[in-house]
Amino acid sequence: MLKIFTKQTLKTLNIAPLVALLALSFLSCTPKVYKINRIEGKQIAIDSTIAPNEKVAQFILPYQEKLNKEMEVILAYTPTTLTRERNEPETSLGNFVADLALKRAQTKFYDLTGKNIDFVLLNAGGLRSDLNKGNVTVGNAYEVMPFENSLIVVEIDYDKFLELLEYYGVSKNPHPISHNLKLTFKDDKLEKYALNGTENLKLKSYYVLTNDYLANGGDNMNFFLNPISATEINYKVRDALLDELIAIDTINQTLDNRVER
């Protein structure tokens, strides 16, 4: 450091003796203290205008190849294609995911709270791909569910529950619900509902299993905002899907008219 200082100053100013003296005096001095004069801040987008570093790209390659192999691992079989068709009142893929979420989250929720989940409501947009007929791989599960959303149980009162039903009717989207909730709409208006086989069951509050995206008001599901309670169960929707696929051999999911329009 000291050396550089002396050299550079010598070159530019040619006042060697003085500089040497100064340099010497620095030796006995405490380190310099610096103060900020100016700060500039910004962010730089990392996009296709930047050519990738070749060394890093090569380093990633074997991991990428190994990962691709892992993604090809077959977990289950589906005799039919499970679809997420947007124009139907319900979808086979939606039903499958909602039901497995209920099944897999129920014990976790019960362990945490001693309560039971009343039903499931997820969003149709959360399912990003169909599950094609044939073998179902790890990669397929990631395609269906690329998001990192976690399951959460939101407790809402009866009024919010009615808001939920009204939302469902108007939205026309086949948002996945669990098999134990049956909804009947006519001209987008609720005609009747049944929960666990009981028609128009009125409860003080409803424990709804959903994902954290919706619980925070995503897809304008505002009835989930400011709930009576919310219980995070630290379980990703995709992990629930993967666990279910590992547990079963063959997917046996049909439409069961849980939503009628």
Next chain:
Amino acid sequence: MKRRDFIKNTSATLGLIGMSNFPVYGFNSENKKHITVLHTNDVHSHIDPFPATDTRNPNQGGVARRKALIDSIRNENPNTLLLDAGDIFQGTPYFNFFGGELEFKLMSMMGYEAATIGNHDFDNGIDGLFKQLPHAQFQFVCSNYDFKHTVLEDSVKPYQVFIKDGVKIGVFGLGIELAGLVDKRMYKETKYLDPVGITQDVVKKLKNDEKCDLVICLSHLGYNYKTEKISDLKLAGLTQDIDLIIGGHTHTFLKKPTVTKNALGKNMLVNQVGFAGLNLGRIDFYLDESGNVTTDSATIIV
């Protein structure tokens, strides 16, 4: 690679910097210093760019590109510090299959110098994090997690002091409250301590004992909340002597770094750059020998 290519998306902030065309002083002077701080947060195991078919961020991000960008900035200014504000783990199958090994190895290749710990970095448990530490050639800093009686006790430091071109830079870390966010079985005996009290102590130490010229907080508290929950903006207003808070957790995309006031009413910066390695934050500090600076507050251009 020309610098212009990298700043094309920041045209809103570019105007002032570009037009004024500051003479580049500081490089050849012992009195004037230029320190560049680069930072990421919540990269969440995003190694590859998002696929071209991605609806939100098509063909954006990617570690190999980030490395190229970092190298070009280091060529421009060797006195560059590279930091990460946590949640390195979880978000792509790379983490599920390799447990964070690749993330740490790549960060080491990119030349990261310090990182703090995010809640998702506990996703394979404190033991899962500890297991990957040999792959991290950079220092983890966190001052408000008490790791006594855990495997991380000797690995994580409250702060680290870096010296760049004679300028002393103190970097300390802050983590978010884990209870209710992370399963206790994952973080085990880790104790969360009040970030505000800890910050006051650490900053005092960095300023008075370590004689730091710059103090940077690497925070995973989150940018801002509607509730009383402690956040980067709240922390800024409750403390003093921090020059820059680099935040994370809330995946906040800011159009530009936030200029805010500390407890003494002095301007300082809070920044966060979204998530998934879509952006690189860049803060340039121009310093002068203490006696040459007459004003107490620096000019901030964002």
